[in-house]
Amino acid sequence: MALEARKFDYAYIQEPDITRVPETEPDARPSRKRRLFTKGEKVLFVVAVAAAALFAVFLLQAQSAINATNKEVQLIQQDIAETSKQNTDLSIQVREKSTYERIWGKAQELGLTLNEKNVKVVPGQ
Incomplete structure (x- = not known):
């Protein structure tokens, strides 16, 4: 058996020495990126x-219309x-x-x- 082992050793091709990084043990749970907001929350935020x-915009438009109407009322009051x-x-x-x-x-x-x-006299006046 020793002879056979020697033959095996000679047939062995050596790989070039590469420094290998030691592998870390994987966690029991694969790590996920924790998102700050979910897609649904983002959609709700955008809608809000x-x-x-x-x-x-509607409030500003209504306020502008009220101001324009008030200005018209003031001009009409001045005319009156x-x-x-x-x-x-x-x-x-x-x-x-007279x-x-x-x-x-x-x-x-x-x-x-x-x-x-x-001359006629008209009663009542």
Whole structure:
């Protein structure tokens, strides 16, 4: 048997020496990368952010419409105040110009005379 072992030793091909890294023992459980968020949580997060953004856009749009309407209301109120002031001024002018003395003076300028026979009294005024 020794002869046979020697023949086997000569037939043995030596591999070049390679430094080998010692293998570590694998854990009982294969290690998985632990994800911070699952895919479902990521989808929910994206949906929540999109909903919040849409809500903010709608809120800003509504606030802008409210501001525009308030501005229009203020402009209309200014117009109403100006018109009421003009109406007041015009009613004062009407009272001033509708006095009896002024009307009688204008009638005399135009050559009209007072004829007592043609005067009719209208009750109620």
